[in-house]
Amino acid sequence: MLPEIADHAAAPLADFGASDTALLDVAFGCATPQGRLPFELPRSMAAVAASREDVPNDTEDPFFPAGHGLTL
Template identity: 75%
Template structure:
């Protein structure tokens, strides 16, 4: 059964297992349940870009420099990844 997964991303997360099994992955930054359901059922269009990269593993996080943004090796989703906006 196709699964849509919504992840609250108040901070970056390590999601490779979830992303590979989900039919769709939605990043939520505080949207209401009604807004998320509107997107899920096609009543509204999803759009947005990641304000940070999502690392592929905790090892990549540990190997990155903490004072440099978007510094993980081979991120799962890069800074700016998303849909609907130029």
């Protein structure tokens, strides 16, 4: 589901505990977005099933790899 949504979005936005104010500041251009994923996001459940559960970042061709994101 995520690949289908992200493929049609200009900029996918994920919130990992940010305040509403901080999220809206970024959405309306009052703050610069920044951050990196601490884990990868697999492309499908089949990729999850094929990966080793005891090895981090082990899926083949992840949709978003660990470390993907924005920095200043």
